[in-house]
Structures are given as structure tokens and as C-alpha cells.
Amino acid sequence: MLLRAACVLAVAAPLAAAAAEHTLTMEGMKIQPASLVVQRGDKVTWVNKDVVPHTATAKGVFDSGQIANGAKWTWTATKAGDFPYVCTYHPGMKAQLTVK
Template sequence: MRFRAATLWIMAGLLLTAPGLPPHARPVMHTVVIEGTRFEPETLGIRSGDIVVWVNKDPFPHTVTAQAGEFDSKNIAPGKSWKYVARKRGVFPYICTLHPTMKATLRVE
């Protein structure tokens, strides 16, 4: 009886301390701030499955539009944000269609 109880505790301990999924297997959330008519950071590297949130801190709208069409936020109003789950791997240059000089790159590995 004593032995069985001890065994159960050991097994419970092993379960609790068992390593979880490797870090890259869990989606990570990244933030790109849009402020001063710029994307910050201008280049962001993430893993496939990660989530990117663009937050518009300017007092006017912006868009997050991939130049090859993979993603397009349409207008993000001042103070609002847009979320994208990046499943497709690759290098995606994007712009703001309202201010085409605003350029940035999303890298998905």
C-alpha cells in the first residue's frame, strides 16, 4: 500500500515536470506599431503559425497590404489594430496603400 502510494506520487511528479511542447510549436504573438507614418519594426521575422498584430497609433488610417496580395488589412482606423495568422512561409514585403512610401517586410520561417 505504502509502495503504491509512493509510486503514484512519483508518476504524478513526472507528469507535472514533463517538458511541454517545444517553444516554436506554440504560436507567438508579435506586435508591429504603426506610428509617425512608419511600421516599427520595419522587418519582422516570425515562425509559421505565429500571429502578428499591427496597432495603428496614428490619428489617421493605414493599411497593411502585402505587395503580392497574401494579406490585406484594408483600412485600420486610428487606435485600432489588425491581426494576421501567418501560416504561409516566405518573405512578404508590404506597404500602406494610403501612404505607399510606408514599406516593411514580414519574414515567415
């Protein structure tokens, strides 16, 4: 009887949600969207559509290094929190990433 109940519970349990993918663009010396909320395990990709290189840098959390024109960089969100970040080459390019 216990085995039957365990099997029913295993089948009825919801499957874990697949990680989502999010894309941000760097264009016109701006990061869009400027604010993004993701879940732990989600993948976040920055795409540089400007003619100059950029970075996506949240001190102590992530640092893309140089993202060349036409290139992209992907980071997997593993730590929950609010993370303001900048392009270290162009400090006026600021954005906010929140990981739940």
C-alpha cells in the first residue's frame, strides 16, 4: 500500500520548471531592458549591437569581460539578490538585474 501511494505521489508531483532564457541588448550606449527580474537557474544573455565594445559587470557577482561588437555573453543566475551592474568602459550604462 505504501508503495502504491508513493507511486501516485511521484506521478502527481509537478515537474521542475525548465530554466528560462533572457536577452538584453547593448545598443545606443544603453542596456535594454534597464531592469530585469529572473529566477535562479535562468540564463541571461547580453548582446552588443553597438560599434564599440562593452562589459556587463556586477562587482563580485559577474563580469563578462569585453563583449565585442556583434558578440554576446551568457551568464547563469545562481545567486539570489539585487545586482546593479555597469559597463566598465562606459559607466553611464547602468542596469539592474534581480534574481529571485
